[in-house]
C-alpha cells in the first residue's frame with residue numbers, strides 16, 4: 262500500500278489530520294513535539310460507486326481501498342542540521358511515497374506557534390532542500406572523481422549537477438523543471454523533494470472566507486506543483502470519532518460535504534497515480550487499488566497471486582454501466598460484459614471478474 266507522509270512544523274495539526282483521516286485517536290496537544298514516534302494508519306478512500314454496487318449485489322461486506330498515512334514528528338527550523346527532532350523527522354520522510362505538507366492557518370492563542378501558512382511552507386521547503394543539498398553534495402564529489410576514469414558516468418554527473426543547481430537556488434525538486442533524461446539517475450538519489458506533494462492548509466472551523474484566502478495564498482506559493490486543500494483538522498478529527506451516519510450529518514450540516522477524508526484521500530490517489538477497480542458479489546463488494554496502466558493479470562494479482570498465475574480472461578464492465586443495468590446476470594445476458602485477455606489495460610472504475618485456473 263502506498264504511503265502518504267504528514268509533514269509540518271510543530272503544532273501545525275498533523276496528528277489532528279492523521280486522526281481525521283484514519284479514525285485513530287493519537288494524542289493531540291497544544292504543545293510542540295507531542296508526536297515523537299511516527300505512527301501509521303490507514304485512510305480508506307471513500308467512493309460512492311462502492312456503496313451502490315454493494316446495494317445492487319446485496320453484499321454482506323463492503324471493503325474500500327486504502328492509503329497508508331504516516332504521522333511524522335514535527336519539523337523545526339534547523340532540522341537538516343539536527344535541531345528539534347531533526348534526524349528522526351528526516352528518516353520518517355525518506356520512507357514515504359508522497360508528502361502532505363500540513364500548514365497551520367488557524368488562530369488559537371492557546372496553541373503556541375505562528376499561523377502563517379505561506380511562511381510555514383517556506384520553512385518546510387528550506388529544511389527539505391537543505392537536507393537534499395547535503396546528500397547531493399556528498400555524491401556529486403564522489404561521482405565527479407569516478408567520472409574522470411569512467412566516461413560512462415558523465416550523464417549521471419550532469420543529472421546531479423542539474424539537481425544541485427536547483428537545490429542551491431532553494432528550489433524543491435517537485436517544482437524544478439528538470440531534464441526528463443536525468444530521471445533514472447535522480448531516482449537513485451532518494452531525495453526528499455523529488456517526491457510528489459500536496460498541501461493541506463489547516464484552517465479555523467466556520468470561516469470559509471479565511472479558508473479560501475489561505476488556500477489561494479498557498480496555491481500561489483506552491484506554483485502549481487501540488488494540489489492545495491483547506492481542512493479544519495480539529496473539527497474533522499472530532500467528526501471521525503462519531504458513528505458514520507452521525508458524522509455524515511455533522512459534516513453535511515456544516516457544508517463540508519464528505520469531509521476531509523474523502524478530499525485528501527482522493528487527492529493522494531491522484532498524486533500517487535492510483536486507480537481502483539471493483540469486485541462485487543453477495544459475499545462482498547470491494548475496491549482494489551492498482552497503478553495506472555496495469556494489465557488485467559496484474560490487477561488479478563492484486564486480489565491474489567493465484568489469480569495472476571492462473572489468469573485466463575477477465576470479464577469486464579464499467580461500474581456506472583453495470584449500475585445502470587442493475588445486475589451482473591442481466592448485464593451478461595445482454596452481452597454487455599466484455600471478455601478481455603492478458604493485454605487489457607484495466608480502467609479506473611472497471612468491475613472485474615477473473616477467470617483463472619490453477
Ligand SMILES: Nc1ncnc2c1ncn2[C@@H]1O[C@H](COP(=O)(O)OP(=O)(O)OP(=O)(O)O)[C@@H](O)[C@H]1O
Pocket residue numbers: 269270271272273274275276277278288289290291292293294295296297334335336367368369372463464465466492493494495496
Ligand atoms: N483547525 C484547528 N483549529 C483550532 N485548533 C486546532 C486546529 N487543528 C489543530 N488544533 C489544535 O492545535 C494543537 C496541535 O495539534 P496537533 O497535536 O494535531 O499538532 P501536531 O502538528 O501533531 O503537533 P506536534 O508536532 O506537537 O506533534 C491541538 O491542541 C489541536 O487541538
Ligand SMILES: [Mg+2]
Pocket residue numbers: 275276277288289295296
Ligand atoms: Mg503530533
